[in-house]
Structures are given as C-alpha cells and as structure tokens.
Amino acid sequence: MERAAARIDFDAVRVNCARLAAELSGGTELCAVVKADGYGHGADGCAEAALAGGATRLAVATAAEAEQIGRRLQQVPLLTMGALTAEEVDTAISAGSELAVWREDFRRLIADRARAHGHPARLHVKYDSGMGRLGNRDAQEVLDLVRACAEDPDVELAGVWTHFATADEPDSSYFDEQLSRFDEVATAVKAEHPDVTVHAANSAAVLRDKRSHYDMARCGVAIYGLDPFQRDPAEQGLRPALSLRSHVADVKRFPAGASAGYGRKWKAAVDTWVGVVPLGYGDGVRRALSNNAEVLVGGRRHPLVGTVSMDNITIDLGPETEVEPGDEAVLIGSQGEETILAEEMAARLETINYEVTCAISARVPRRSA
Ligand SMILES: *Cc1c(COP(=O)(O)O)cnc(C)c1O
Numbered sequence: 001m002e003r004a005a006a007r008i009d010f011d012a013v014r015v016n017c018a019r020l021a022a023e024l025s026g027g028t029e030l031c032a033v034v035k036a037d038g039y040g041h042g043a044d045g046c047a048e049a050a051l052a053g054g055a056t057r058l059a060v061a062t063a064a065e066a067e068q069i070g071r072r073l074q075q076v077p078l079l080t081m082g083a084l085t086a087e088e089v090d091t092a093i094s095a096g097s098e099l100a101v102w103r104e105d106f107r108r109l110i111a112d113r114a115r116a117h118g119h120p121a122r123l124h125v126k127y128d129s130g131m132g133r134l135g136n137r138d139a140q141e142v143l144d145l146v147r148a149c150a151e152d153p154d155v156e157l158a159g160v161w162t163h164f165a166t167a168d169e170p171d172s173s174y175f176d177e178q179l180s181r182f183d184e185v186a187t188a189v190k191a192e193h194p195d196v197t198v199h200a201a202n203s204a205a206v207l208r209d210k211r212s213h214y215d216m217a218r219c220g221v222a223i224y225g226l227d228p229f230q231r232d233p234a235e236q237g238l239r240p241a242l243s244l245r246s247h248v249a250d251v252k253r254f255p256a257g258a259s260a261g262y263g264r265k266w267k268a269a270v271d272t273w274v275g276v277v278p279l280g281y282g283d284g285v286r287r288a289l290s291n292n293a294e295v296l297v298g299g300r301r302h303p304l305v306g307t308v309s310m311d312n313i314t315i316d317l318g319p320e321t322e323v324e325p326g327d328e329a330v331l332i333g334s335q336g337e338e339t340i341l342a343e344e345m346a347a348r349l350e351t352i353n354y355e356v357t358c359a360i361s362a363r364v365p366r367r368s369a
Contacts, residue, residue, distance in 0.1 A: 001247055001326065002247075002365070002367075003246060003247075003278050003279065004244070004245065004246040004278065004279040004283055004363075004364050005244075005245055005246075005364060005365050005366070005367045006040070006041070006242055006243070006244050006245075006360055006364050006365070006366045006367070007242070007243045007244075007245055007333070007367050007368070007369040008041050008042055008045060008046070008241055008242055008366055008367065008368060008369055009239070009240075009241045009242075009243075009369040010045050010046070010048075010049040010241070010368060010369075011049070012225050012239040012240065012241040013041070013045075013046050013049035013050055013053065013223055013224060013225070013241050014049045014050070014052045014053035015053065015239055016053065016222060016223050016224070016225050016238050016239060016241070017030060017032060017049070017050045017052075017053025017054050017055050017219075017223050018053045018054050019237050019238065020054075020203070020206060020217070020219050020222055020223065021053065021054035021055070023206055023207065024206070024213055024217055025210070025213070027215065028213045028214065028215060028216060028217060029055075029056045029057055029197075029215065029216040029217075030050075030054055030055040030056060030057070030216075030217055030219060031055065031056075031057035031058065031059050031079065031199070031216050031217065031218045031219070032046070032047065032050030032051070032055035032057070032058055032059070032219060032220075032223050033058075033059045033060075033081075033202075033218050033219060033220030033223070034046050034047045034050070034058055034059070034060060034065075034069060034220075035059070035060045035061035035062070035065055035081070035220070036061065036065075036358050037065075038224070039220060039221065039224050039226070039354060039357050039358055040242070040284075040357035040358045040359070040360045041224050041241055041242050041357065041366065042366040043060075043065065043068060043069060044068070044069070044072060045366075045368070046223070046224070046241075047069055047072075047073060047076075048073075050223055051073070051076065053223075055219075055223075056076075056077070057076065057077045057078070057079065057216065058073065058076055058077070058078045058079070059078070059079040059080075059081055059218055060078065060079075060080055060081070060082075060097075061080070061081055061082040062080065062082050062084075062088070063080060063084055063088035063089070063091035063092040063095070063097075064088075064091065065080070066078060066080045066091070066092045066095040066097040067091055067092075067094070067095045069095075070095030070096045070097055071095065074096060077098065078095070078096065078097045078098065079097065079098045079099075079100070079124060079159075079218075080092045080095075080097045080098070080099055080100065081100050081134075081218075082100070082134070083100075083134060084099065086109060086113070089109065089110055089113050090113055090117075093110075093113060093114060093117050093121055094117070098121075098122040098123065098124060098158050098159070099121055099122070099123055099124070100123075100124050100126050100134065100161075101123045101124070101125055101126065101145065101149070102125065102126040102127075102128070102134065102135045102136040102142075102145070103136065103145075104141075104144070104145060104148060107123065107145060107148060107149065107152075107155065110123065110155060111152050111154035111155050112154070114154045114155060115154045120153065120154055120155050120156045121154070121155050121156070122155070122156045122158035123149050123155050123156065123157060123158055123159075124158055124159030124160065124161050124197070124199075125142055125145045125146050125149060125157070125159070125160050125161070126142075126160075126161055126162065126163075127139065127142045127160065127161070127162045127181075127182060127185050128162070129162040129178040129179075129181040129182040129185075129200075130164075130165055130174065130177060130178040130181065131162070131163045131164065131165045131178075132165065133163070134163075135162065135163070139181070139184065139185050142160070142185055143185065143188060143189070146160060146189050146192075146193070146196075150192075150193060157193060157196055158196070158197060159196060159197040159198065159199060159216075160185065160186060160189045160196055160197075160198050160199075161197075161198070161199045161200060162178065162182045162185075162200045163200070163202065164178055164179075164200065164201075164202060164204075164205050164212070165178065166178075167201070167202055167204035167205040167208060167212075167228070168204040168228050168229055168230075170208065170229065175205075175208075175209070179200070179209070179211060179212055182200055183211075186198045186200075186214065196215075197215045197216050198214040198215045198216075199214055199215060199216040199217065199218060200212050200214055201213055201214070201217040201218065201219075202217075202218055202219065202220065202221075202228070203219045203220060203221045203222035203223075203228040204228035204229065205217070206219060206222070207222070207228065207229075207236055220354075221353065221354055222236070222238055224240070224241045224242065224357065225238045225239045225240035225241045225242075226238070226240065226342055226343070226353040226354065226357065227343055227353065230343050230346065230347070230352060230353060231343065232341065232343065233341070233343070240333070240341065240342065241369075242332065242333070242342070242357055242360075243330060243332055243333025243334065243369065244285075244330070244331040244332040244333060244360060244364070245328060245329065245330050245331070245333065246277050246278060246279045246328075246329045246331070247277070247278075247325075247326060247327060247328055247329055248275040248276070248277060248297060248315075248323055248324070248325055248326065248327045248328075248329055249276050249277065249278045249312075249325060250275070250276040250325055251273055251274070251275050251276075251317065251321070251323055251324060251325055252273065252274050252275075252276070253271070253273060254268040254271070254272050254273065254274045255268065255271050256268050256269060256270050256271050256272075259306070260274055260305050260306035260307075260314040261290075261305075261306030261307040261308075261309060261312075261314055262306075262307040262309060263307055264306075265290060265291060265306055265307045266291055266305040266306040266307075266314075266316075268316075270319060271319060272316055272317070272318055272319050273316075273317040273318065273319070273320075273321045273323070274305070274314050274315065274316060274317065275297065275302070275314065275315045275317050275323055275329070276312055276313075276314055277295060277312065277313050277314070277315060277329045278311060278312055279311070279312070279313065279331075279364070280308050280309045280310045280311045280312050280313055281308050281309070281310055282310040282311055282361060282363055283311075283360065283361050283363050283364050284359040284360040284361040284364065285308055285313060285331060286308065286349055286359060287307070287308045288308075288348075288349050289304055289308050289313075289345070289348060289349065290304070290306065290307045290308045291303075291304065291305060291306065291307075292304070292348050293331070293345065293348060294340060295313070295315045295329050295330065295331055295340075296329065296330035296331075296333075296334075296335040296336075296338050296340060297315070297317070297323050297327050297328070297329050297330075297335075298322065298323055298327060298335075298336075299335050299336025299337060299338055300336075300338065301338060301340075302315040302316060302317055302318075303315065303316050315329070331345070332345060332356070341353075342356045342357055
C-alpha cells in the first residue's frame with residue numbers, strides 16, 4: 001500500500017490514440033502532445049504508448065521537455081511548440097527538436113545557432129489566425145517568413161501552423177473564421193512547398209471538423225482519455241488513463257458538533273464516522289474542494305468534509321460504516337461500480353480537466369495501472 005499514487009493506464013493512451021488516428025483520413029499524421037509531463041500522466045510512458053497507438057510524431061511546449069523526450073526517442077519527429085529563449089534554442093536543437101518561429105529576428109537567431117550546431121534547424125512557421133497568443137497575426141509576414149526559411153541553408157521549412165481559440169465550443173463560428181483565414185495561408189504555402197506539413201487541429205478540432213485535419217493533428221487532452229468538451233469522455237469513445245488513489249489512514253468516531261480540519265468549516269450534524277485520507281493540496285488536491293468533492297471508498301461515494309489541508313483530507317463515512325483503515329480511497333477514477341471523472345472534479349472547481357490532472361504534484365508517484 002502506498003500513501004498516494006496516480007495510476008496510469010498506458011493501454012488506454014494507446015487505444016485513445018488508435019481511436020484518434022482512425023478519425024484522421026489519408027496521410028494525416030497524429031502528433032501526440034506530451035507537454036507538462038503528459039498532462040500530469042508522465043511524459044515518457046505516454047509518449048511510448050501514443051506511438052504504439054499510431055502517433056508518428058510528438059510535441060512538447062518547452063526546451064527542457066524536448067530534452068527529456070528527445071533523449072529517449074531520438075528517431076521520432078519532435079516539435080517544441082513554445083516560445084524559447086536563446087539558451088533554450090540551443091537546448092531544443094541539441095535535443096533534435098523542430099522549432100516554432102513567427103518573427104524574422106528569431107528565425108535569424110535560430111539560423112545562427114543551427115550553423116553553430118552544424119546542421120539546419122527544422123522550423124514550423126506559426127500564423128496567429130485568431131488565438132491571439134503565439135504566432136504572427138500578419139498573413140503576408142507569415143508568407144515572407146516561409147520564403148526566408150526556404151531560402152536560408154541554415155534552416156529547413158518543416159511546417160506552417162496555427163492554433164484554435166474556440167475548437168472546444170461546438171457552436172463557435174469564430175472557429176470557422178480562424179479555419180478560413182488559415183486555409184488561405186496554407187493554400188498559398190502548399191502551392192509553392194507541397195511537402196510542408198500544414199497543421200492546425202488540437203483534440204477538439206479533430207473531433208469536430210475534418211476540414212481542420214490537414215497533414216497533421218496535434219492531440220493532447222484526448223490521448224489521455226480526457227474529454228476536450230468537458231463531458232463524459234465515453235461519448236467520444238475515449239477511455240480515461242489516470243486515476244488518483246490513496247487509502248483511509250484512520251477512521252474516527254465524531255459526536256454531533258465535532259469539527260474536522262482547519263477553521264472548523266464542517267461540523268458533524270449527527271454522530272458519525274470520519275475517515276482521514278493522507279493526501280491534500282500538496283499533492284494537487286485543490287483546497288477549493290473543501291466541502292466540495294466526493295471520494296470513493298468501498299465502492300461508494302463519500303463527501304469530502306472540512307478543509308483540504310496540505311497533507312490530509314477528511315471524508316464523512318456516515319453513522320454506520322464498514323470502512324476500515326487501509327481501505328482504498330479513490331479521488332479520480334473507478335472503484336466497483338462508481339466512477340469519479342476528472343471532468344466532474346473540474347466542474348466542482350469551475351475549471352477544466354486539463355488543469356485537474358496537470359495539478360497533481362510531483363509528490364504523487366506515477367505508477368503503471
Ligand atoms: C497544448 C496544445 C495542443 C494540444 O491541445 P489539446 O486540446 O490538449 O488537444 C495543440 N497545439 C498547441 C499549440 C498546444 O499548445
């Protein structure tokens with residue numbers, strides 16, 4: 001028995017990737033996004049499972065992530081999607097990663113560094129078609145950058161890409177606007193450079209609109225069996241890969257009126273039993289779940305009561321209970337017939353499933369399920 005662990009079902013990651021790859025037609029490649037330690041699931045194991053499921057490329061956000069993945073999986077094309085400092089450009093190039101670019105001065109910096117490394121850097125020119133974050137908002141400047149990449153022997157033009165702001169909003173017409181803006185740029189680039197990898201779709205876009213698939217789709221959240229639309233992942237044929245498990249460390253009798261935890265934010269209404277589960281916000285179980293979550297023990301839901309502390313939570317087991325110290329406690333995942341989805345916890349926190357799994361801290365070991 002362990003204090004707490006995130007159990008990762010790598011087979012679910014493999015199957016989810018196969019399901020997404022089947023959604024893609026023709027030569028569209030699946031790029032598995034394993035940034036932020038695989039959305040909290042463990043990047044290395046998830047990358048390997050994704051490749052086994054049909055992903056042919058990988059993407060990360062930072063140079064340090066590229067270093068970690070690139071060292072282990074040298075033969076797999078890897079894209080570092082984020083903004084990089086000059087030092088990070090060196091790290092990412094050494095890791096064998098392809099890089100994002102959207103400004104001429106940064107493109108020159110990469111070219112200089114690539115020359116020093118002795119081989120051309122492969123670049124993906126990013127168009128900000130409406131996300132309003134990374135990328136160049138000016139279509140003409142994007143095309144100029146594409147030309148500069150194609151003409152400079154120190155870099156190779158590998159891709160042209162964009163990112164959607166509202167792919168997860170099923171009725172969004174803004175998605176269509178971004179798509180048509182990007183499509184113009186993509187068409188112009190393809191006419192000159194037919195081998196360039198054009199890519200736009202994240203998980204939500206893959207599931208909502210085939211027109212967004214192009215040559216490659218960058219899927220993160222869905223490969224982990226999390227629903228990009230914040231509904232039940234089963235509706236999209238996705239299987240959650242992560243469960244968060246601990247155990248009941250103690251079971252205590254609480255007379256009516258006794259309180260649990262800091263600030264006495266919960267008091268027993270009647271005589272009851274309270275279970276103490278030894279994980280808390282130090283593990284990424286957010287404090288906003290105080291008096292606002294359920295935990296599975298013995299195949300049943302029990303309310304989390306009182307304040308979430310750094311290392312412990314308390315649950316109300318009721319006036320009669322068979323729960324004993326040592327029984328398994330599940331915060332995310334299934335036990336018996338019951339399941340608590342990351343989406344459910346996210347709704348309680350008024351956030352998204354992405355943040356719930358990313359928040360699980362380094363103190364929680366990731367174990368193969
Ligand atoms: C994180 C990220 C993705 C993956 O998005 P999901 O919604 O998790 O599929 C794709 N593209 C970019 C640029 C990203 O930052």
